[in-house]
Amino acid sequence: MTASTLTRDPAAPAAHRPGRRVRRRRENLAGYVFLSPWLLGLLGITAVPMLISLYLSFTDYSPLISLGDASWVGFDNYRRMFTADQSYWHAVTVTITFALVAVPLKLAAALGVAMLLNRTMRGISVFRGLFYLPSLLGGSVALAIVWVSMFNREGAFNSFLALFGIEGLPWVNDPDWALYTLILLAVWQFGAPMVIFLAGLKQVPSELYEAASVDGASPWRKFVHITLPMLSPVIFFNLVLETINGFQGFTSAFVLSNGTGGPVDSTLMYTLNLYIKGFVELDMGYASAMAWVFLLVIGAITVVLFSTGRFWVHYSDNEER
Amino acid sequence: MRSYVRLLALLLILAVVLYPLVWMVGTSVKSPSEIVNNIGLIPREFTPGNFAEGWTKFDVSFGRFFLNSALVSLLTVAGNTISCLLAAYALGRLRFRLRGVWFALMIGTLLLPGHVLIIPQYILFRTLGWVGGDWPYLPLLVPAFLATEAFFVFLIVQFMRGIPRELDEAAVIDGASPYGIFRHVILPLSRPALVTTAIFSFIWTWNDFFRQLVFLSELKDYTAPVALTLFIDSTSESAVGPMFAMSLLSLIPVFLFFVAFQRLLVEGINTSGLKG
Numbered sequence: 226m227t228a229s230t231l232t233r234d235p236a237a238p239a240a241h242r243p244g245r246r247v248r249r250r251r252e253n254l255a256g257y258v259f260l261s262p263w264l265l266g267l268l269g270i271t272a273v274p275m276l277i278s279l280y281l282s283f284t285d286y287s288p289l290i291s292l293g294d295a296s297w298v299g300f301d302n303y304r305r306m307f308t309a310d311q312s313y314w315h316a317v318t319v320t321i322t323f324a325l326v327a328v329p330l331k332l333a334a335a336l337g338v339a340m341l342l343n344r345t346m347r348g349i350s351v352f353r354g355l356f357y358l359p360s361l362l363g364g365s366v367a368l369a370i371v372w373v374s375m376f377n378r379e380g381a382f383n384s385f386l387a388l389f390g391i392e393g394l395p396w397v398n399d400p401d402w403a404l405y406t407l408i409l410l411a412v413w414q415f416g417a418p419m420v421i422f423l424a425g426l427k428q429v430p431s432e433l434y435e436a437a438s439v440d441g442a443s444p445w446r447k448f449v450h451i452t453l454p455m456l457s458p459v460i461f462f463n464l465v466l467e468t469i470n471g472f473q474g475f476t477s478a479f480v481l482s483n484g485t486g487g488p489v490d491s492t493l494m495y496t497l498n499l500y501i502k503g504f505v506e507l508d509m510g511y512a513s514a515m516a517w518v519f520l521l522v523i524g525a526i527t528v529v530l531f532s533t534g535r536f537w538v539h540y541s542d543n544e545e546r
Numbered sequence: 547m548r549s550y551v552r553l554l555a556l557l558l559i560l561a562v563v564l565y566p567l568v569w570m571v572g573t574s575v576k577s578p579s580e581i582v583n584n585i586g587l588i589p590r591e592f593t594p595g596n597f598a599e600g601w602t603k604f605d606v607s608f609g610r611f612f613l614n615s616a617l618v619s620l621l622t623v624a625g626n627t628i629s630c631l632l633a634a635y636a637l638g639r640l641r642f643r644l645r646g647v648w649f650a651l652m653i654g655t656l657l658l659p660g661h662v663l664i665i666p667q668y669i670l671f672r673t674l675g676w677v678g679g680d681w682p683y684l685p686l687l688v689p690a691f692l693a694t695e696a697f698f699v700f701l702i703v704q705f706m707r708g709i710p711r712e713l714d715e716a717a718v719i720d721g722a723s724p725y726g727i728f729r730h731v732i733l734p735l736s737r738p739a740l741v742t743t744a745i746f747s748f749i750w751t752w753n754d755f756f757r758q759l760v761f762l763s764e765l766k767d768y769t770a771p772v773a774l775t776l777f778i779d780s781t782s783e784s785a786v787g788p789m790f791a792m793s794l795l796s797l798i799p800v801f802l803f804f805v806a807f808q809r810l811l812v813e814g815i816n817t818s819g820l821k822g
Contacts, residue, residue, distance in 0.1 A: 255724035256642025263633035263699065266692025271655060274666035281666065292669065341556050346549065352556055354808045359563060361804055361811070365753040366771040367793035370778070371570045374786065381569050384585035413563065420812050473659050476755045483778045496661045503665050504760060516662040523659055
């Protein structure tokens with residue numbers, strides 16, 4: 226593109242360019258013109274609903290009555306959540322278990338496969354693409370349906386066990402195991418963090434490994450003392466992202482339990498519980514209180530991750546994010 | 547590690563990873579009795595009837611559900627690309643009052659879980675008559691046209707930062723206004739970021755379930771993911787084949803996008819850390 230194709234502002238021919246102050250004012254106005262859809266969204270779709278939600282959390286609002294008729298109940302919803310509602314704490318336990326088990330396994334699988342792929346060899350991009358495919362498909366209802374069928378009594382997984390003479394369980398109907406089939410589904414989608422790890426591994430200078438080899442370091446020591454520290458910014462990034470996502474798992478739990486969180490509440494993820502309270506039992510005041518606690522907890526976890534990150538995330542000069 | 551050991555390990559992991567997908571394809575053309583008895587991947591008796599049966603299983607055909615999904619996804623793509631581009635140009639290239647504050651707020655909404663806002667949004671949209679009304683997709687589309695997907699704003703801002711400032715300055719000397727610069731410098735040069743935004747928008751919306759579940763109330767308005775959950779209610783053995791057939795069909799658009807834009811998708815998550 227050459228400068229001559231640019232439209233000239235008719236009000237400002239090149240010979241009489243507006244002064245700096247006029248330009249400033251125009252740019253100021255243009256900024257708000259371009260930002261206006263986003264501002265409207267921030268206000269109408271995000272900020273105001275957040276405040277409404279905060280207000281609702283102190284009421285007994287249900288969609289069966291009008292907003293004005295909802296009565297103020299003070300901290301009752303919060304009190305009920307923390308002291309009286311058994312299912313609430315159950316959902317918290319389920320969600321934390323899910324995140325604590327699925328996130329480290331997923332990141333370990335991602336890092337392991339990324340290290341296997343971190344070599345110049347033919348067909349590497351085919352491998353990378355195919356490992357990434359589950360990350361694109363795995364969050365869908367369709368795949369959750371397939372997954373649940375796979376771990377049914379007559380599912381593919383039990384057929385596989387039968388080859389070794391092991392009689393499997395109906396995993397998805399067993400309260401002790403149902404959540405772990407969902408964890409496996411999450412781990413199966415290790416491709417997205419893997420791609421990010423792979424890019425990080427390419428940044429590690431090979432001289433470091435060569436120097437360590439000269440010193441006679443074992444592969445394990447190289448991994449612990451070179452790979453992990455050099456990769457720590459990327460590990461941190463993936464950890465934050467996956468943890469926040471892990472807490473929000475909804476689709477697979479909904480499909481497995483047909484929206485109930487069963488068997489025996491064993492897959493009652495926090496967001497599913499929120500959906501049931503808000504949109505099935507229509508207890509929207511209470512569900513709003515749950516949403517706010519969720520927001521605060523996610524925020525707190527992010528803050529904790531970032532503050533501990535200072536102690537183990539190693540930034541070298543050339544890989545600052 | 548020897549290279550053939552490495553290759554063998556990769557192939558083994560790949561087989562495990564791809565198994566569920568291959569199994570889904572096989573099961574979608576198995577007869578009810580084979581679904582229970584034949585544990586192999588390949589059906590002895592090819593049963594394409596599952597597709598016809600699934601297609602017309604409910605009072606509204608799956609053709610309609612897929613059409614609904616396509617409508618919602620394509621309009622969301624349009625909304626996200628246009629609105630996020632405009633916001634990104636302001637936040638990434640223009641100097642105006644309070645820009646820093648707005649930018650910080652945009653970053654703040656990046657990690658905001660959508661579930662927190664769903665109840666007040668539902669109340670708002672219902673009050674406006676948008677839920678189950680004549681335009682049932684407004685609650686899904688209006689947020690897209692108002693750039694609420696901060697991920698994409700952030701992605702385009704990051705990309706625009708790489709466009710040399712000298713181009714803007716040259717255009718200013720030529721007398722171009724901020725609108726002229728947008729039209730003739732930034733818009734053509736931002737195309738790669740817009741393509742990435744469009745592809746991810748499509749895939750995410752096509753796969754999305756939570757918002758569509760909450761905001762769609764009538765069967766004829768259901769999108770494919772919401773319609774698929776109807777199968778779960780009736781998990782008799784005869785329904786498994788049709789359920790798999792429709793699940794498979796619903797994944798095909800995403801799969802085609804994957805085949806066509808594989809490199810771009812992989813690079814997309816690299817540059818921005820986007821989730822698949």
